[in-house]
Amino acid sequence: MKKYIIGLVVLMGMxxxxxxxxxxxxxxxxxxLSQETDKQWAQVQSVYQRRADLIPxxxxxxxxxxxxxxxxxxxxxxxxxxxxxxKVNQTGAPTDAVELEKFEKAQGQLSSALSRLLVVxxxxxxxxxxxxxxxxxxxLEGTENRIAVERQRFNQVVQxxxxxxxxFPTVLFAGAFGFQTKPYFxxxxxxxxxxxxxxxxxNKPQ
Numbered sequence: 409m410k411k412y413i414i415g416l417v418v419l420m421g422m423x424x425x426x427x428x429x430x431x432x433x434x435x436x437x438x439x440x441l442s443q444e445t446d447k448q449w450a451q452v453q454s455v456y457q458r459r460a461d462l463i464p465x466x467x468x469x470x471x472x473x474x475x476x477x478x479x480x481x482x483x484x485x486x487x488x489x490x491x492x493x494x495k496v497n498q499t500g501a502p503t504d505a506v507e508l509e510k511f512e513k514a515q516g517q518l519s520s521a522l523s524r525l526l527v528v529x530x531x532x533x534x535x536x537x538x539x540x541x542x543x544x545x546x547x548l549e550g551t552e553n554r555i556a557v558e559r560q561r562f563n564q565v566v567q568x569x570x571x572x573x574x575x576f577p578t579v580l581f582a583g584a585f586g587f588q589t590k591p592y593f594x595x596x597x598x599x600x601x602x603x604x605x606x607x608x609x610x611n612k613p614q
Contacts (some may be wrong), residue, residue, distance in 0.1 A: 434578040438587045441569040442500075445590060448562045449501035455554040456491075456515055462551065463488050463522075466544050470525070473535040480521075480528050487521040490514050501566065505591035512593060522548070563592045 467481055494514045502508040526545075535541055570589045573582045582588075 434581045435585050438569075438572060438578065438582060438585065441565070441572050442587065444565045445501040445562070445569050446499070448558070448565045449497075452555075452558045452562050453496075453498070455551060455558050459518075459548070459551045459555065460488055460491060462544060462548055465540075466525075466548070469538070469541050469544060470529060470532075470535060473532050476532065476535075477528055480525050484518070484521040484525050487514075487518040491518050501562075501590050503588055503590055508591045508593070559593045566590050566592055 463484065467485060470476055471481055491514045494511050496502060496507060496511045502511070529535060529541075572578055573587050573589050
């Protein structure tokens with residue numbers, strides 16, 4: 409009986425040790441993946457902020473054109489303000505799908521307003537010919553490309569993180585350690601292709 413008890417204690421000790429080591433490894437692995445998602449979220453915010461910073465100069469440039477449509481300028485200014493009103497976690501990737509959806513919706517409205525603005529600009533060849541506008545157009549195009557790239561990278565790192573959270577045996581420890589799955593950016597039609605911002609600065613063929 410005594411040997412049986414000793415054997416049982418040893419067995420329980422080994423089991424506890426395995427659980428402890430497994431728990432430590434799972435925790436450290438999840439910490440690393442969580443930090444990667446936070447890092448990529450910061451990149452996403454950075455490129456969106458870059459676009460927002462371009463808008464005041466863009467609006468100022470196009471508003472100088474004679475008879476430019478004021479409603480278009482008002483729309484894009486309001487859309488930019490709406491983005492600033494959406495409160496998101498500045499230090500870490502969102503864990504609330506509703507929070508991310510609100511952020512994405514506001515950014516999408518700004519994208520739509522920018523697209524309409526650039527369509528209207530096509531009616532003003534003199535404005536398109538200015539060096540300042542050409543520079544802003546180039547910066548905006550580059551920023552839109554970066555937004556598409558960083559969103560895709562964010563979804564990739566979130567996928568890796570979520571997979572780890574749900575994978576056995578990590579799933580046994582994730583909840584206890586406070587690790588939860590994180591939401592993705594929603595895929596939209598054409599999202600795999602960055603928006604193209606093109607202008608024809610030359611004279612159209614006769």
